[in-house]
Amino acid sequence: MREWLVRFRWLQRSSTLRLAALLSGIFAIGFVVAIFVALTLGQRANERRLDATLEILAQGNSAAEIDRGTAALILRPLDDLSGLPDPFRRAALRGGGTVFLRDDLMRSDVWRVLVAQDNTGLPIMVGIPIDDSEDAQELLAQILWTTAAIVIALTLAIGVWAGLLAQRRLAQINTTLDRLASGDLSARSGHSKSKDDLDDMSQNLDQTAAELERLVSQTRHLSASIAHDLRTPLARLRAQLEMLPASDGRGAALEEASHLSDVFDTIMRVARIEAGQGRDGFEPLVMDDFVREMAEIYGPVVEDEGKILAVDVVSPATVQADRGMLVQAMANLIQNALVHGGDRIILFVDGPKMGVADNGAGVDPAQFAEIIKPMVRLDAARSTQGSGLGLALVRAVADRHGARLDLAENTPQGLRIAINFTEL
Incomplete structure (x- = not known):
């Protein structure tokens, strides 16, 4: 029953079918009006002919x-x-x-x-x-109305058939766009040999997708290559710094080298996650058990910072996910809350949503779209350690799972970040 409702809603939303039905309806109304006018005028002409005959007889x-x-x-x-x-x-x-x-x-x-x-x-x-x-007039009317019914039915059938063909091609284009939007840059719509405007649209879409895939792949490869190539000289620099005599300057330099190494590692992890395709490594994941395990792992770290880590399971759920990626994402969210949040951090599960909430100063909702971009740090966060890649990695993990990264103000204050598994 639900499948039929989905199909019916699809028919309601189909602009091509609505256009085909509209044109067929206009044709049907015009045909009916034409027959009605023809029969009426024919009957009046016959009556005038009979009246002329009667007048001659009189x-x-x-x-x-x-x-x-x-x-x-x-x-x-x-x-x-x-x-x-x-x-x-x-x-x-x-x-x-x-x-x-x-x-x-x-x-x-x-x-x-x-x-x-x-x-x-x-x-x-x-x-x-x-x-x-009168019998001839009735016979003529029956023939015309029967013909009209057949022609109108054929017109509607042909119109719906043509609309379905066009809608199928539009649906294929829309599916390709959805796959591209979800990160599958290998998606292609394919194009038929009809050489019409829809075929041109499909061909242009495929060409655009191919160019986009090439550019994104080149950019990802370049970023990963730069990060990889810089790790070796950075490791040498760190080794040389460790050989220097102990001093405040040596300690600060080693700390900066460690920070740069972490940044490069994060860039490479984001690149690997974004480059991944398919569902290899995905398995059923019970989210409430998962967040409790994360709380056991990171609880001592949070307590060492003088803060509280709690778990809030509103509604348990199970999703298909890559456990390793979600560990990285949740670790980044906990670290983000530990650095920028208040004294209370909550790991929550609410149906298809899993994430971290804190009671810190929070973020202006107008800046939600900015803080998930790579290398973006707000003015208030520049005084603390960080690279601006934490939430970018979380977003990459969410995209890899077909999920949505939701940011919202926490109640009564703070920030609430959730990975929303919309496919659940």
């Missing part, structure tokens, strides 16, 4: 010499309509018209009546049966 007779009529013709003076059904008299009063009888009169139940002048100028009523004409 002018060819005299009221004084009129016979009372035959099976194919009624001729009566207006003052002598006795024996005729009431519909004839009513038609005579309004000057003529089509008379429909419940019972046959002279083997006919449909008559055309006209009040006209005879050859002496006196008014007489003339009537002729028009069953055959």
Whole structure:
């Protein structure tokens, strides 16, 4: 039932199907109006032709010499309509018209009546049966309406079929865009041989995706290569510093060298995570057990800093995840809260959300988008140690899992960062 609802919502959101239905509906309405107008005008033309015939018959007779009529013709003076059904008299009063009888009169139940002048100028009523004409009109109407129903059905079917084909190609393009947005730069839409605008769009999208993949791969490779190449001279520098006599300057230099080494290691980890594809290494992960293990590991570290580390499980959940990556992400979040947060750090699980909250000064919501960018540090954080890569790594891990990194203000104060596994 849910699958059918999803399909129905997809049909509702399909612009191509709506356009096809709209054009088919306009065609159907136009076709119906055209048939209605044609039948109406045809009927009126037939009535005018019959009235002309009746007028000729009236002018060819005299009221004084009129016979009372035959099976194919009624001729009566207006003052002598006795024996005729009431519909004839009513038609005579309004000057003529089509008379429909419940019972046959002279083997006919449909008559055309006209009040006209005879050859002496006196008014007489003339009537002729028009069953055959009405039958022909009804047959014509049935043929036209049947044809209209068939043509409209075919038009709707062809319109929906064309709309579905276009929608399928648009859905393929949209799927490719979603995959590209999620980090799968190998996604391609492919293009058909129809050589239309959708084909051009698919081809341009694939070319753009290929160029984007090349540039991102080149950038990632360059960053990782720079970090890797600099580690060797940095290690030599550290070794040389350790050989110097002990002094405050030597200690500060070693600390800076260690900090640079950590920065390069983080850059390489981010590059490896972002370059990864597929679900290799993913396994079921019980998030409430995971955060409790993280609390046991990092609890002593937090206590040594004079702060409290707590666990809050609102609603337990299980996700498919790479345990090693999540350990790195949660460690970075704990370190971030330890440096910039208050005296209380909470590891929480709330359904598909897992993360860290603190009661520190917090961050202006307007700057949430900035602090997750690589190498970005707010003014308030520049006085503390850090590289500005911690949250960038967490975001890379979230993207790798198809999850979303949510930042929000904590209550009553502080920052709340959650990895939201939206696919759960």
